[in-house]
Amino acid sequence: MTARTTPPFRADHVGSFLRPPYLLEAREKKARGEITAEQLRAVEDKAITEIVQFQRDVGMQAITDGEFRRTYFHIDFLEQLGGVATEIPLSVQQADGSVKLAPPVIKVTGKVRHVKDIQRADFEYLKSQVEQHAPGCTPKVTIPSPTMLHFRGGRAGIDRVAYPELDPVFYDDVAKAYGEELQSLYDAGCRYVQMDDTNLAYLCDEKMREAARQRGDDPNELPHRYAQFINKVVALKPAGMTLAMHLCRGNFKSTYAAEGNYEPVAEALLSEMNLDAYFMEYDDERSGDFRPLRFLKPGKIVVLGLVTTKFGRLENKDDLKRRIDEAAKYAPLDQLCLSPQCGFSSTVHGNLIAVEDQRRKLALVVEVAREVWGT
Template sequence: MAKIHSHFDHVGSYLRPQALKEAREAFAQGKISKEELLDIQDRLVKELVHHQVENGLEVISDGEFGRSWWHLDFLWELTGFEAYQQEASYKFHGAKTRTTNVRLNGQVAENPNHPFYRDFEYLLSITPAGVTPKVTIPSPSLVIKRDHRSDLYADYYESWTDFLDGLAKAYHDTIQRFYDLGARYVQLDDTTWAYLIQQLETYQDQPEQRRIYEEIAEDDVYVINKALEGLPEDLTVATHICRGNFKSTYLFEGSYQTVAKYLGQLNYDIFFLEYDDERSGDFAPIVDIWNGRDQVELVLGVITSKDPALEDIDAVIDRIQEAAKLIPLKNIGISTQCGFASTEEGNILTEEDEWKKLRLIKTITDQVWG
């Protein structure tokens, strides 16, 4: 079976309906049961799937309606992690996040009772024929020397390499479990590369300090590729390289050039890349990210999910043609640069705004790729 490639794709998250926010708050206060919350969540996911299909998407998600954060809810449900409250919030430009984080509390392993499996099985059950349901989870790189999540590795592993191997196996087993449940498209979301861009640029004239971040990049490549080893041939695995997305703000900036050589080594089928403003730099790095791989697609995030204003169609088509001078047009897709709600708070736009954005992308892809 061929890999899934759609020039019209979406990163995954959608604005949470008010009814879902109210239900999650009622559950947190003990006013409704988990079953009642899931009933409401399922009903709203079903409506979301209908809207996605209605707007022309052939790859759909559950909008990440079952989680509060794009990454932490997944990680704290893996065996070997626990949630805790740290002192500081994440340093977004112009907004303050909640202080939730995760840390090791044992050896990492796939959790056979992970709640994301249940959410996927429901999504699969309501997906129309001819449409592909996509799973979105955070990359294992989010754990590797990021925000203190791997600080306690020596309490549970004999060596750093043992920890990396254990993390890779936990991810491999989790992705395989999704496949066994019927998933044929899994996406690993990743802010680590944008973090590394910033650190590598900051220390470009300090080789010893820079080497610390080069080693993190090398460890990330090692773990990701080890996690992807031996997965079924008909499974499409994507990644979204993100610069942060919270209430229409961001975390990081800088060109992909600094990390392009590492991204070009990753054995993904699809790369979602942020290109909605000047923070992302020019298209030059896509040559090294694509790395001459005929079956690899780069989905350029030239439409912003942070602002309701609609982009000019001709200007977007000009940007696509600019990228097509560097890599083949058939290996390019477009999307928003990120989801609409990487956390349950969501970006500063309306549900109708997000559908207008997606209809714009559909119009452009129809014009460019027919």
């Protein structure tokens, strides 16, 4: 086996990192009107420079901005598309005392369109810092999956005046908007983009499947429809750009929203989608076994999310190697990579994990990848 010189890399990661306290304080000051947007951005710039250096120091080749300019992994992006309205999700106290994030309201209120460059300025700053502090590494951008505009609300969440019928006009419009954003990023020098998708993973959970039925969707048909939807975006991807998808079952403050084996979506995900790579959660029993990997097409990459970001306990290196060997029974080892199962801070609140644990886990991913695949 050999190291990979193009993304995803043998040791990779999903994207978000714990926000430093001084950045959280600055965000609170901005919310109270005590500092300007420009002053907040200067603080974000400082924090991003530091997280770029952190990723370089721990041995990562893919470098993100930690999603430090975002509050939520999806809303901050989606609400900047024309024709999309969002509402801030609420924290809900559960009967057992735990706190979960109520699903955000995402509505399509008009024709979806790309009205401005969303990530370009943020990427340009990231790229400048990678060039200065992590030369030779690859800056990576994370954006929410386009399926977010359909799954949460279904037909009822999409304006009927703008879209009397969804297929094909709605899916074409969303794909066009995403294609224009990808082209904007490409023109700025971006070659690595990851789309974060909770919806396909949610369709592995019977509770979520029943909720889809209640909205009028067939959970057996949806994965195949989403494969066609994603392929519309892929068709507009600039040549030379790696486009990956991360599947997530929820990651708010170390909690989760769904569970279940990938089998209900595996064929649509790994055989029908034309993506370059898939980041798949496999950090505990909620994810099921590796048999769904048998659908992986030649030339595609699965990044095994074997290291949890939810808790600080460090995984055993030999256990990780055994799990990689197990996955390799269903997909060629050369088509596999390693990462944490999700980001460390999918929302500004962060997971219940220490900064030092964040470092130790990434260092473990790098060490195991080096020993399994070489460098």
